[in-house]
Amino acid sequence: MQAKWISKKELKKLLTAWTKHYLVYAPIDNDHELAFQMVKEPARIVVDGYSNTRYPAKSLFLPQSEVLMKYDGILHSVENTEKEKILFGIRPCDAHAMQLLEHALVDVENPDLYWKQKRESAIVISKACIAPEETCFCTAVGGSPFNTADSDVLLVEMGEDYCVYVLTEKGISLCKELPDAEDTQLQAVKKLTKKVVGRMPVLLPKQELHNALMASFETEFWKDVSQSCLGCGVCTFLCPSCFCFDIVDETVRKERVRNWDTCMFRTYSLEASGHNPRPTKVERTRQRIMHKFAYWVDLIDEIGCTGCGRCVKYCPVNIDIREIAEKALHREFEGMKK
Amino acid sequence: MKNCYEPFPMHIERIVIETTDTTLKSFELTFDREADRKDFFVKYNPGQFCQLSIFGKGEAPIGIASAAWEGDFVRFTVQKLGKFTSAIHAMHVGDPIGMRGPLGNGFPLDKWKGMNILVIGGGCAFSTLYAMTKHILHPSHRADYAEITALYGTRNSGLCLYKPVIEEWHNRNDIVVHQAIDVPEDNWKYHIGFVPAVLEEMAPKPDNTVAVLCGPPVMTKFTLPILTKLAFPPERIYTSLEKRMKCGVGHCGRCNIGHKYVCKDGPVFTLKELQELPNEI
Ligand SMILES: Cc1cc2nc3c(=O)[nH]c(=O)nc-3n(C[C@H](O)[C@H](O)[C@H](O)COP(=O)(O)OP(=O)(O)OC[C@H]3O[C@@H](n4cnc5c(N)ncnc54)[C@H](O)[C@@H]3O)c2cc1C
Ligand code: SF4
Ligand code: SF4
Ligand code: FES
Numbered sequence: 001m002q003a004k005w006i007s008k009k010e011l012k013k014l015l016t017a018w019t020k021h022y023l024v025y026a027p028i029d030n031d032h033e034l035a036f037q038m039v040k041e042p043a044r045i046v047v048d049g050y051s052n053t054r055y056p057a058k059s060l061f062l063p064q065s066e067v068l069m070k071y072d073g074i075l076h077s078v079e080n081t082e083k084e085k086i087l088f089g090i091r092p093c094d095a096h097a098m099q100l101l102e103h104a105l106v107d108v109e110n111p112d113l114y115w116k117q118k119r120e121s122a123i124v125i126s127k128a129c130i131a132p133e134e135t136c137f138c139t140a141v142g143g144s145p146f147n148t149a150d151s152d153v154l155l156v157e158m159g160e161d162y163c164v165y166v167l168t169e170k171g172i173s174l175c176k177e178l179p180d181a182e183d184t185q186l187q188a189v190k191k192l193t194k195k196v197v198g199r200m201p202v203l204l205p206k207q208e209l210h211n212a213l214m215a216s217f218e219t220e221f222w223k224d225v226s227q228s229c230l231g232c233g234v235c236t237f238l239c240p241s242c243f244c245f246d247i248v249d250e251t252v253r254k255e256r257v258r259n260w261d262t263c264m265f266r267t268y269s270l271e272a273s274g275h276n277p278r279p280t281k282v283e284r285t286r287q288r289i290m291h292k293f294a295y296w297v298d299l300i301d302e303i304g305c306t307g308c309g310r311c312v313k314y315c316p317v318n319i320d321i322r323e324i325a326e327k328a329l330h331r332e333f334e335g336m337k338k
Numbered sequence: 339m340k341n342c343y344e345p346f347p348m349h350i351e352r353i354v355i356e357t358t359d360t361t362l363k364s365f366e367l368t369f370d371r372e373a374d375r376k377d378f379f380v381k382y383n384p385g386q387f388c389q390l391s392i393f394g395k396g397e398a399p400i401g402i403a404s405a406a407w408e409g410d411f412v413r414f415t416v417q418k419l420g421k422f423t424s425a426i427h428a429m430h431v432g433d434p435i436g437m438r439g440p441l442g443n444g445f446p447l448d449k450w451k452g453m454n455i456l457v458i459g460g461g462c463a464f465s466t467l468y469a470m471t472k473h474i475l476h477p478s479h480r481a482d483y484a485e486i487t488a489l490y491g492t493r494n495s496g497l498c499l500y501k502p503v504i505e506e507w508h509n510r511n512d513i514v515v516h517q518a519i520d521v522p523e524d525n526w527k528y529h530i531g532f533v534p535a536v537l538e539e540m541a542p543k544p545d546n547t548v549a550v551l552c553g554p555p556v557m558t559k560f561t562l563p564i565l566t567k568l569a570f571p572p573e574r575i576y577t578s579l580e581k582r583m584k585c586g587v588g589h590c591g592r593c594n595i596g597h598k599y600v601c602k603d604g605p606v607f608t609l610k611e612l613q614e615l616p617n618e619i
Contacts (some may be wrong), residue, residue: 068343075344217616222540246584247396247397261592269592296597
């Protein structure tokens with residue numbers, strides 16, 4: 001890891017220079033809503049002063065809707081036209097989510113080439129959160145607002161400057177011109193990190209939570225916590241680590257397409273015989289929470305929620321995944337009947 | 339590198355109407371491309387399935403009902419239910435169709451060498467068991483296994499699949515076949531009753547034996563306790579599961595039970611494995 005330093009003014013210039021050689025995706029203000037988009041005018045990039053985008057950056061690698069194949073009597077895969085690109089300004093939680101998606105979509109035998117090609121051609125420049133929101137809880141699930149894992153470069157806003165942590169070879173190639181940070185500057189970053197992290201929630205005991213959830217599976221706990229759920233799916237569509245998709249044929253366009261899907265819908269698991277292993281919101285809510293906090297732990301010994309807080313913030317009926325996890329951890333389900 | 343979602347082109351070579359009510363048909367598909375054929379037979383293990391694809395109707399996971407030695411084709415036995423399965427039922431010999439696979443794990447046939455095999459099938463879920471039994475009965479494989487016993491139940495005799503071959507099995511001396519129907523019929527020579535009851539009557543010995551069970555959920559539900567009663571240990575009871583599927587390769591998230599994906603880690607599981615997973619079949 002190298003620590004470099006750049007002023008805000010210089011970074012703007014650097015961003016403009018990058019747009020000449022790379023496709024740059026960054027948060028752009030669009031009708032008062034920030035979203036990651038390809039940068040056409042560097043001046044419109046929003047670098048500071050917000051916590052996170054509503055729409056997750058996973059859409060750049062696993063689009064909400066994506067053409068997989070075209071049909072002309074048989075199905076042909078669409079060609080890979082990915083160019084090298086920079087993803088600028090993503091939060092450490094979302095960078096980590098991309099690592100989780102990589103695990104879900106890429107295996108040795110059957111890699112998802114659509115994801116893989118997009119992911120491999122991207123340089124990830126993330127930005128530390130110096131003012132996490134009330135709904136943020138990355139520290140509870142093993143992350144940090146200053147997490148350097150899963151990024152090529154991490155920027156930390158320091159007054160009129162940024163500290164630039166260069167983390168990988170890809171990062172070095174972009175930042176080699178920048179001067180090294182000085183010791184006093186790094187001391188200041190450390191102090192800030194401590195201050196911000198100190199205000200964040202403490203780490204959840206993942207194995208204990210996993211065991212508690214497994215024990216809760218067949219209890220009324222899930223009826224209790226899912227009571228107000230509308231089944232809208234917002235919590236999963238906006239979740240950066242959710243990856244479920246559907247594959248459908250668009251017959252007019254003659255394309256086979258994949259679209260984001262959600263385990264919160266009834267039809268998701270409905271079988272042709274009429275049998276549905278998850279017939280109500282009770283089982284579906286249980287699946288959403290168990291996948292993040294139990295099944296991911298079984299798979300890779302890591303929680304599959306990055307604590308970005310989107311599902312908490314945007315749920316229309318205020319269902320809070322943190323509360324459900326806390327309740328399960330305190331074994332509130334014990335004594336609830338099966 | 340191969341795109342795991344792209345079906346390869348096949349053609350329908352033969353169609354057999356299996357049941358008197360015509361809701362079940364077998365389709366034998368042949369490969370358009372030599373490379374796909376090679377690739378398929380290198381990987382194929384009985385108990386696996388494929389995603390069949392008809393553009394406009396999507397895909398459906400269907401178990402493989404043929405043994406590799408039968409020839410350069412792949413057989414699927416399909417029950418007419420919804421969008422995809424109705425579309426394939428309306429197709430003819432010579433029609434093109436897409437296929438991805440083989441997918442999933444299949445039966446651990448190597449592990450079973452030297453053991454007795456008890457095959458228990460019900461209704462249309464018999465197809466992969468049929469492929470497995472055919473595989474084992476081949477002269478070059480038969481000596482690898484001890485006694486083979488099959489119990490196959492259908493609602494009535496007309497709903498029995500693969501009738502000519504099963505008739506032939508009755509006359510062989512290297513397999514014992516028990517057939518059952520739910521209610522009596524004229525000229526029926528075999529058992530009458532539901533599979534669990536017939537199994538209890540047969541009382542097969544669990545020693546050095548694996549039980550392989552595929553059937554409709556009710557049959558499975560009532561047969562498992564009988565096997566347990568007969569002292570079959572859960573690690574020697576195998577079953578093949580169905581779940582709604584899309585990708586078939588463990589990426590789309592759809593078919594999980596706990597942290598396992600039925601498409602990739604299954605569809606074949608031991609009862610022991612299932613007991614360790616959340617109860618969400
Ligand atoms: C491993 C496996 C092996 C199978 N083997 C056979 C077989 O040998 N013969 C046979 O007739 N059927 C088999 N099935 C069931 C078969 O896949 C469904 O009946 C079929 O998908 C229904 O599709 P449909 O379009 O007619 O029904 P619709 O209700 O119109 O289904 C729409 C879509 O939902 C999905 N879907 C619905 N039900 C199921 C289901 N039970 N399982 C998986 N996906 C589903 C499919 O993607 C399907 O295209 C198997 C299922 C699995 C998982
Ligand atoms: S579960 Fe909620 S908090 Fe966790 S990563 Fe997904 S949207 Fe963010
Ligand atoms: S966002 Fe809230 S209401 Fe909508 S499906 Fe998720 S938990 Fe239920
Ligand atoms: S069908 Fe997609 S994960 Fe199993």
